[in-house]
Amino acid sequence: MHMQFTNPVTKLFGIRLPIIQAGMVWASGWRLASAVSNAGGLGLLGSGSMYPEVLREHINKCRAATSAPFGVNIPLLYPDIQKHIDVVLEEKIPIVFTSAGNPQTWTGVLKDKGIQVVHVVSSSRFARKAAEAGCDAVVAEGFEAGGHNGREETTTMVLVPAVVDAVQIPVIAAGGIGTGKQMFAAMALGAAGVQIGTRFVLSEEASSHPDFKQFVLKAGEGDTQLTLKSLMPVRLLRNPFFKQVVQAEQQGASVEELRSLLGKGRAKKGMFEGDLETGELEIGQVSSLIQNILPAGVIMENLWLEFLKTWNEPLPCNLQTP
Numbered sequence: 001m002h003m004q005f006t007n008p009v010t011k012l013f014g015i016r017l018p019i020i021q022a023g024m025v026w027a028s029g030w031r032l033a034s035a036v037s038n039a040g041g042l043g044l045l046g047s048g049s050m051y052p053e054v055l056r057e058h059i060n061k062c063r064a065a066t067s068a069p070f071g072v073n074i075p076l077l078y079p080d081i082q083k084h085i086d087v088v089l090e091e092k093i094p095i096v097f098t099s100a101g102n103p104q105t106w107t108g109v110l111k112d113k114g115i116q117v118v119h120v121v122s123s124s125r126f127a128r129k130a131a132e133a134g135c136d137a138v139v140a141e142g143f144e145a146g147g148h149n150g151r152e153e154t155t156t157m158v159l160v161p162a163v164v165d166a167v168q169i170p171v172i173a174a175g176g177i178g179t180g181k182q183m184f185a186a187m188a189l190g191a192a193g194v195q196i197g198t199r200f201v202l203s204e205e206a207s208s209h210p211d212f213k214q215f216v217l218k219a220g221e222g223d224t225q226l227t228l229k230s231l232m233p234v235r236l237l238r239n240p241f242f243k244q245v246v247q248a249e250q251q252g253a254s255v256e257e258l259r260s261l262l263g264k265g266r267a268k269k270g271m272f273e274g275d276l277e278t279g280e281l282e283i284g285q286v287s288s289l290i291q292n293i294l295p296a297g298v299i300m301e302n303l304w305l306e307f308l309k310t311w312n313e314p315l316p317c318n319l320q321t322p
């Protein structure tokens, strides 16, 4: 952990390791973000599940818990974005990750205040749009990822090199990365860093409900699926609510019907209150590879040590000259 590593992502954010803990509704509050930042990565507060004043409280608590850089994730699909932006400006947050919306709307406003802006994209077309809007970097988030996702279903393996070719700014890979080996693979594809969500839901510091974490631990291959594609695609873990959604979709439910089935507060119910029957449970495919809940600092250390080990011995084979 003491070796110095620098690349465009560590330089951009002033961090030691090119690992970003994803902003996640109902999971990434000040405890998780500060633990990751203290461990040398970049912690992000997930403002999508916070009222503006709650966000301000988390910013202050995060500042008290770490002197290292941290940022705020703002999904642009929610109402009242202006209020979240105002909090970020008033609190002089230096790094903002935006997602699920048009990067042209807010990037200029944030850049004018000297904020580093990163936008999450699921295609090279959107990556170009983000670069044109003035973003400092993009997150290329593939189909495997937990949470809201692109309609095109492009996997991380295909998306990352495409986005690396499409833009000149640093590319951060996301979706399906939970180990140092996977991180190494993403960086071999040209990414300058990784954004990790699901692995950090299974940390002690994530504010997700303990029953949700235990349920995620049991997830196997094929237990998550991209759903609600006609409304707002999201990767969900199979539970009775998921089955209801799939059934409605198979029966040709309209967008309005799906919206009313989803209702309000579904994600909070599932992920924060631990209602595994009627709540919405968002998680990534990589959940099937994760067997434990660990302190975020230990997750960071494991990721980095496995990354370095893979760097030194990338392939289990011998190359012999004839």
Ligand SMILES: Cc1cc2nc3c(=O)[nH]c(=O)nc-3n(C[C@H](O)[C@H](O)[C@H](O)COP(=O)(O)O)c2cc1C
Pocket (backbone or CB within 6 Å): 022, 023, 024, 025, 027, 046, 047, 048, 049, 073, 074, 075, 098, 099, 100, 120, 141, 144, 145, 146, 147, 148, 174, 175, 176, 177, 195, 196, 197, 198, 199, 201, 271, 282, 283, 284, 285, 286
């Ligand atoms: C529970 C959960 C909630 C999420 N909430 C958000 C969010 O509020 N904003 C956002 O930009 N992305 C959100 N995401 C996506 C993550 O930011 C990240 O890009 C993704 O988790 C990476 O893929 P992985 O889960 O395979 O690591 C969420 C993901 C999960 C698992």
